[in-house]
Amino acid sequence: MSAPAATTTDRPQLSLPDTIVPGQIRWVYAVPIVGIHVLALCAIFPWFFSWTGLILMVFGIHFYGQAINLCYHRLLTHRAAKVPKWLEHFFVVVALCCMEDTPGKWVAMHRYHHKHSDHEDDPHTPLVTFLWAHMGWLMIQNRSTHNLTAYKKYAPDILRDRFYMNLEKSYGWIWIYVGHAFLYFLVGFLIGWLGTGWYAGLQFGSSLLVWGVFVRTVAVWHITWSVNSLTHLFGYANYKTDDFSRNNWFVALLTVGEGWHNNHHHDPTSASNQHRWWEIDITYYQIKLLEFLGLATNVIPAKPVRQAKRREAKEREA
Template identity: 30%
Template sequence: MTISPESPGAAASGAPRTSRPAAAPQAAGGDTDASARRLAYLTVGVPTAGFAGAVVFAYHYGFTGVDLGLLIGMYLLTSLGVEGGFHRFFSHLSFAAKPGVTAFWGIAGSMAAQGPVVFWVATHRQHHAFTDRDGDPHSPRPMQDGRKYPRLRGLWHGHVGWLFTVRRQNWSRYVPDLMKNRLVMKINEYYFVWVLAGLALPALLGWALTGGSLRGAAGGLLWGGLARIFLLDHVTWSVNSIGHTLGSRPHRTRDNSRNVATLAPFSVGGSWHNNHHAQPALAHNRHTFWQIDIAGGFIRLLDVLGLVTNVRYPKRARSEQHSK
């Protein structure tokens, strides 16, 4: 099955035509989902310990060019999987892709270990439906509950705290298109396999690139695997927290979304967050020539190669493309 902007879930994609739900979703039973909480501890705790372990490992055994190459290579692969795949493709349907490319986006995004594709997309679509209002799962709004430091605690909630307070709810209402796609649901089912593959791949490459040494395998696992997950996590979460707190607002949106230029290279373009909220269905976040949008450039390359179709470009870019 091809995923495209015309798929059944387009109404939930965050495109300008999207209608907002009338009320914030209610938690079934009012309790935090225990399985989601356990997954949150794994998501936050294991990469944090792994990053610390990588630093200690480098102190004792050095930091080699192979370590650096695996860190950069795996970071680029999985950051594109998150921003280009989970975000622009699955969440906003900003272009169409056949099964092979769909699988690439789903697996690369899953290797980032930020949650299964259905959870990630449902949470993000809910964020767009209730941005910076009740119902937004990770708005960094100040917590007005009478306790100290409401702004700081709100920022922490928007960054990572929300993962520990995710409530059981009917996420399927936000992802009917994905629920009907057997390929996507199969990728979702094998989420932990892809996470483990994202750890095994740099370890195997580290072993092979260093002539079969255990030191190379350990360096690949720590830097290309766990440390890479830790760094990408905090970049992605910073778009949620800092991207709704600090930065420029060239577009007057209904929310508090902001562009954070310093994060652009590390978020592969995801931190042009005000641009994105102004036109969420576009495959590009770059609105001016100097704005770095690596994910948008990669999608354009796939379009040129004929691997994706129906790409939603900004109007100016679209008119220039037709004029060629």
């Protein structure tokens, strides 16, 4: 491992990219982001609480969150492994229940980030401000990144898939989010209603909706956004990379492995972010479990293993 990357003291301050259109708010992002935060705030009222809702929230953070970490990030953006199309599409439907955009846009933005990390064209560097990297960039129009040309340039492989391309054609996919939220309410309502009547049903259904969907959605958002903000600000570096990516144990814990972000920027294609024995990467173990079950192939090993394999192949040819 090489010397640590630049320290926080020589971190430059960047201004907003020139391609930002000041004052031009992306309402289709801003309204759901603010709206779901407000709906999640219902959780402060005891009427909306149930233990089942709380358990569904905790379980959901992992279940839905992994559709982002494992599928959107490692499988689709970096092609760190391959899974059957039906499973990949299933993961994407689960990811859409996180309201974190379509795979085409998500992948394009993340590849854009890797190409320009912490430089002027990075769509979400915290060198502008923490809040910009965390969530601001999603809500303000950026001429260079938020357009079809960028999506086609950075995610052509994703857009070749008809299912993913269809998701780009409208905001109809939002109905997947709405539908799953309604299902949470309906199941809760029916259980409560069959138990002690319609009022109990209304209360139980609402608790599953508020905790199991809205609070969970907000939690998964902030966990994902922390990778863009916190892990480019705080933590240690194993490698000198051309950015300020850091390994952050707190974010690694929340994201079950994505927080080893300096390791990831050093070797983005690798299925594993675990470069030291204690940098536990549960997402990688899940990919290995899928491989063990015969559901994942082409699991990309770490850079030293890939280099050794290439050397061996060259020696065999010679």
